[in-house]
Amino acid sequence: MSKIDISIVIGGPQGGGIDTSSNMITRAFSYSGFPVISVREFHSNIKGRHSYVHLRVKDEKPKSFRYPVDVLVALDPDTIFEHFEDIGKGSKIIYDTEFETSDLSQARMIMRDTAQRIKNELESKKQPLNIKGVLNLMKENGGIPIGIPFSKVVTSVVSEGPATRYFNTLGASVTLSILGVDKDSTKSAIKDIFGNKEKVIEPNLKVVDSSYDYCETNGFKIRDLGKMPAKKVMLLTGNDGAAIGKIIGGLRFQTYYPITPASDESTILEEHDSIKWLEEESQNLKRGGVTVIQTEDEISAITMACGAALTGTRSSTATSGPGFSLMAEGISFAGMDEIPVVITMYQRGGPSTGLPTRNQQSDLLFALNTGHGEFPRIVMSSGDVEECIYDSIKALNYAQRYQLPVIHLIDKTLANTTEVVDSIDPDLVPIIGRVSPEKGSEIKRYSLNTENGISAMGTFGNNIFWMTGDEHDELGHVTEDSMMRDRQMEKRFRKIETARKEIPVSEMAQIIGDEKADITLVTWGSQKSLVIDILDDLSREGIRAKLLYLRMFQPFPSEFVSEVLKKSRKVISIESNMTSQAATVIRTNTGIEIKNNIVKYNGRHMTEDELLSAVKKIIEGKSEREVLRNGA
Amino acid sequence: MAHNFRTDLAIDWCPGCGDFGILTALTQALSESGTDPRNVVLASGIGCSGKTPHYVNVAGIHTLHGRAIPFAVGIKLANPNLKVLVTSGDGDMLGIGAGHFVAEGRRNVGLTVMIYDNQVYGLTKGQASPTMTLGMQTKSLSKPNIFGSINPITLALSAGYTFVARGFSFDTKQLKDIIKRAMVHEGSSVIDILQPCPTYNNVNTMEVFRKKVYKLEDDKDWDPVITNSNEEQLMEKYQQAYKKGMEWDDRIPTGIFFENRTVPSFPKRISEHSKSYLENPPALQVVSDEHGKSIVDPMKTFADRIV
Numbered sequence: 001m002s003k004i005d006i007s008i009v010i011g012g013p014q015g016g017g018i019d020t021s022s023n024m025i026t027r028a029f030s031y032s033g034f035p036v037i038s039v040r041e042f043h044s045n046i047k048g049r050h051s052y053v054h055l056r057v058k059d060e061k062p063k064s065f066r067y068p069v070d071v072l073v074a075l076d077p078d079t080i081f082e083h084f085e086d087i088g089k090g091s092k093i094i095y096d097t098e099f100e101t102s103d104l105s106q107a108r109m110i111m112r113d114t115a116q117r118i119k120n121e122l123e124s125k126k127q128p129l130n131i132k133g134v135l136n137l138m139k140e141n142g143g144i145p146i147g148i149p150f151s152k153v154v155t156s157v158v159s160e161g162p163a164t165r166y167f168n169t170l171g172a173s174v175t176l177s178i179l180g181v182d183k184d185s186t187k188s189a190i191k192d193i194f195g196n197k198e199k200v201i202e203p204n205l206k207v208v209d210s211s212y213d214y215c216e217t218n219g220f221k222i223r224d225l226g227k228m229p230a231k232k233v234m235l236l237t238g239n240d241g242a243a244i245g246k247i248i249g250g251l252r253f254q255t256y257y258p259i260t261p262a263s264d265e266s267t268i269l270e271e272h273d274s275i276k277w278l279e280e281e282s283q284n285l286k287r288g289g290v291t292v293i294q295t296e297d298e299i300s301a302i303t304m305a306c307g308a309a310l311t312g313t314r315s316s317t318a319t320s321g322p323g324f325s326l327m328a329e330g331i332s333f334a335g336m337d338e339i340p341v342v343i344t345m346y347q348r349g350g351p352s353t354g355l356p357t358r359n360q361q362s363d364l365l366f367a368l369n370t371g372h373g374e375f376p377r378i379v380m381s382s383g384d385v386e387e388c389i390y391d392s393i394k395a396l397n398y399a400q401r402y403q404l405p406v407i408h409l410i411d412k413t414l415a416n417t418t419e420v421v422d423s424i425d426p427d428l429v430p431i432i433g434r435v436s437p438e439k440g441s442e443i444k445r446y447s448l449n450t451e452n453g454i455s456a457m458g459t460f461g462n463n464i465f466w467m468t469g470d471e472h473d474e475l476g477h478v479t480e481d482s483m484m485r486d487r488q489m490e491k492r493f494r495k496i497e498t499a500r501k502e503i504p505v506s507e508m509a510q511i512i513g514d515e516k517a518d519i520t521l522v523t524w525g526s527q528k529s530l531v532i533d534i535l536d537d538l539s540r541e542g543i544r545a546k547l548l549y550l551r552m553f554q555p556f557p558s559e560f561v562s563e564v565l566k567k568s569r570k571v572i573s574i575e576s577n578m579t580s581q582a583a584t585v586i587r588t589n590t591g592i593e594i595k596n597n598i599v600k601y602n603g604r605h606m607t608e609d610e611l612l613s614a615v616k617k618i619i620e621g622k623s624e625r626e627v628l629r630n631g632a
Numbered sequence: 633m634a635h636n637f638r639t640d641l642a643i644d645w646c647p648g649c650g651d652f653g654i655l656t657a658l659t660q661a662l663s664e665s666g667t668d669p670r671n672v673v674l675a676s677g678i679g680c681s682g683k684t685p686h687y688v689n690v691a692g693i694h695t696l697h698g699r700a701i702p703f704a705v706g707i708k709l710a711n712p713n714l715k716v717l718v719t720s721g722d723g724d725m726l727g728i729g730a731g732h733f734v735a736e737g738r739r740n741v742g743l744t745v746m747i748y749d750n751q752v753y754g755l756t757k758g759q760a761s762p763t764m765t766l767g768m769q770t771k772s773l774s775k776p777n778i779f780g781s782i783n784p785i786t787l788a789l790s791a792g793y794t795f796v797a798r799g800f801s802f803d804t805k806q807l808k809d810i811i812k813r814a815m816v817h818e819g820s821s822v823i824d825i826l827q828p829c830p831t832y833n834n835v836n837t838m839e840v841f842r843k844k845v846y847k848l849e850d851d852k853d854w855d856p857v858i859t860n861s862n863e864e865q866l867m868e869k870y871q872q873a874y875k876k877g878m879e880w881d882d883r884i885p886t887g888i889f890f891e892n893r894t895v896p897s898f899p900k901r902i903s904e905h906s907k908s909y910l911e912n913p914p915a916l917q918v919v920s921d922e923h924g925k926s927i928v929d930p931m932k933t934f935a936d937r938i939v
């Protein structure tokens with residue numbers, strides 16, 4: 001068991017600098033040798049509404065999140081109100097003493113329904129409808145409020161500018177000081193975050209000093225954390241991972257229309273569009289950069305990416321549910337015309353605009369069926385940041401190898417989770433090209449002379465050939481001949497069988513944990529790491545279980561999954577949606593129905609505590625279906 | 633041997649359709665332009681007009697209804713050395729694809745956009761297209777058209793196209809010359825082509841158009857070209873283009889309305905901040921060595937993520 005295991009929530013108004021605070025906390029722990037994982041939760045709002053970062057620190061790489069928190073850092077009164085349920089025995093609540101006079105009725109940025117729930121809770125516990133009331137509730141649950149005069153701590157050392165400017169540094173510094181992170185690490189974090197902006201660094205360092213002094217004087221420090229050997233690592237989100245993988249994998253053309261949580265990937269690509277090369281390997285090669293185009297809509301995004309792909313360029317687009325809906329016709333075209341294109345699909349809460357900034361895994365069945373007509377596609381999913389990197393390379397490879405649309409699913413939680421990645425090794429996934437005809441030759445783009453369904457793909461600029469969304473003959477001209485139709489349909493579908501044979505099963509599904517265990521937890525996407533933690537928790541209580549982790553849904557590893565499930569006594573699916581979509585895919589492909597389901601659809605990331613108790617309830621036979629509801 | 637720009641496919645347009653003249657003008661323009669056929673791509677949408685690429689012996693892509701422009705932009709931006717022409721219907725380009733049409737005016741990627749303007753949705757049996765005038769009733773309509781019409785010329789000008797022209801499918805010589813000049817134009821061009829549809833449009837027939845059309849270039853003083861970014865010249869050329877663009881009822885001008893050579897093309901704009909783009913555009917780059925090893929150094933490229 002991990003010696004260090006600290007959970008933190010730092011919250012404040014959207015646009016109020018909590019990202020800087022969480023960045024400071026993450027870096028300071030990293031410099032002391034303790035890895036951090038963090039995830040960002042926020043409203044669809046630019047300024048004012050409650051947003052927070054949920055962090056966890058362990059002496060080994062943390063994989064999941066947990067409530068109650070050890071420290072709640074409130075940079076505004078709303079944070080205290082919003083997180084009234086996230087406090088347990090010994091939780092520290094760090095807040096500005098000025099908040100103490102805040103009334104719930106003044107917290108206008110709290111959603112009305114949330115405010116009503118808080119009100120009900122306070123009234124039922126006979127508490128006043130203000131911060132004091134909530135703090136009393138928290139104390140009843142074992143919480144320890146630590147009021148700090150934020151302004152005083154700042155103005156005692158910094159006089160220029162408004163004191164509020166430094167509250168995020170203060171919040172992070174107090175947290176770090178209480179948790180026993182040495183001051184040097186905290187100061188290094190400040191220096192690295194603000195780079196060479198001396199004018200900014202200096203006052204912030206002073207605030208670090210005065211925050212540490214304040215905690216010291218008042219005896220807030222819990223312990224000395226000490227230092228572990230720290231090495232250079234990368235701090236990456238899922239969005240970062242996808243962008244990095246794409247660049248390694250040879251992506252040179254990306255299109256997008258802005259949408260949360262997908263467009264961060266494209267802006268990251270824009271920021272890194274001038275690629276740094278491995279000199280030895282590339283000095284004699286034509287090399288350039290990535291061209292990233294913001295389009296007029298997602299219809300344009302997918303069709304433009306297709307157009308670029310036809311010149312031989314590795315191209316892709318990134319979007320989320322509403323944009324993906326608009327792409328349906330273009331994806332169908334890519335299937336029909338055998339265009340290698342990758343669609344990185346960031347799932348968020350639907351239907352419609354839904355919960356635009358919140359997590360969900362409700363587009364799996366849609367991804368499998370997007371677009372009219374029947375055509376082969378690959379649908380794959382990533383579960384952690386490293387997978388985002390390597391899967392993005394693979395997605396580009398699959399698109400080229402099988403000449404079809406590849407839909408790569410990443411969920412919002414993963415997109416916005418920051419993980420420690422030790423290093424990136426591009427050699428893990430070599431680049432696989434497409435079958436190309438000779439340059440300049442006349443080609444039968446859709447030649448039927450192919451056993452595996454793959455025909456040589458000419459490119460515009462090199463070959464003359466035709467393409468049409470209509471059914472076509474080998475040259476790519478329109479045909480309605482009944483026999484040619486059958487043969488082209490069959491050719492296209494042979495590719496998916498080829499893919500099924502060529503792609504190792506381990507790329508499609510994996511068993512993690514005790515293989516012989518007869519309890520099987522089934523999950524996909526961002527719950528992967530969380531469920532691995534749950535396996536440990538269960539084994540500590542003497543319960544043997546394993547994880548069946550799904551990574552590819554088309555082609556689907558039916559035989560493997562079927563074997564695993566047949567040998568299991570109890571199977572529980574765990575998904576962030578309402579209708580257990582992966583379980584549906586399993587049933588469609590194997591005929592096996594998973595009767596026990598854990599679901600969550602409130603848009604917040606699943607946490608260890610809620611999942612563990614749900615899993616145990618089901619294992620004990622007390623329930624068949626559990627709905628998880630954690631999260632502010 | 634000279635490249636034959638026609639394929640041997642049987643053409644299935646109705647007899648007397650204006651599309652034939654457009655095909656003739658287009659293949660002649662391609663042939664006379666001296667461009668390597670391998671460097672030309674034709675992109676079309678869906679409709680009678682959308683079939684054009686199959687009849688032309690250059691690389692062709694018959695895309696989705698309304699989406700020829702974004703496909704074409706992807707092709708052009710991945711490989712700006714290619715000449716990319718778009719052959720589209722009026723419904724295709726100004727109805728379902730209007731958003732892309734307008735967006736392309738802002739981009740100025742360097743496409744030659746040809747609109748087959750027959751005022752009807754030919755392939756779906758004659759419904760009113762966005763260019764049919766208010767109150768007009770063709771034989772395919774049960775009631776007069778209650779929509780107003782889009783003016784392709786003034787819309788193209790407003791959207792920012794840097795070359796705006798009109799041709800007539802039964803004057804293939806003039807149309808061919810316009811296409812050739814549009815192909816040389818560095819930015820994006822629009823050619824609105826009066827295209828009689830004898831099957832569904834019995835109002836604006838070949839005979840009617842023949843009587844009404846006249847050529848802008850017949851006026852010796854007509855000069856649509858802007859060669860420097862002088863505000864006054866710009867204003868004057870815009871005004872005369874709009875004015876001519878508004879003529880319709882009795883006399884319909886054809887020829888080049890507007891040609892602005894001073895606006896940088898999108899590829900040039902990209903190369904402003906991405907220096908190697910024109911020399912090594914996406915399509916010409918090599919992404920791995922011969923063993924499939926990626927040539928990217930990810931740790932250096934993403935050095936800002938290292939702590």
Ligand SMILES: Cc1ncc(C[n+]2csc(CCOP(=O)(O)OP(=O)(O)O)c2C)c(N)n1
Pocket residue numbers: 678679680681682697720721722723724725748750752753754755756761
């Ligand atoms: C998304 C979509 N909606 C509808 C259609 C049906 N459709 C095919 S052609 C066409 C209209 C074509 O009219 P126009 O673009 O003017 O071309 P024309 O046939 O007149 O050359 C329509 C609506 C389609 N192919 N795709």
Ligand code: SF4
Pocket residue numbers: 644645646648649650651680681750754755828829830831832
């Ligand atoms: S319907 Fe009209 S536009 Fe279509 S081929 Fe026939 S005449 Fe031409």
Ligand SMILES: [Mg+2]
Pocket residue numbers: 679721722723748749750751752753754761
């Ligand atoms: Mg039409």
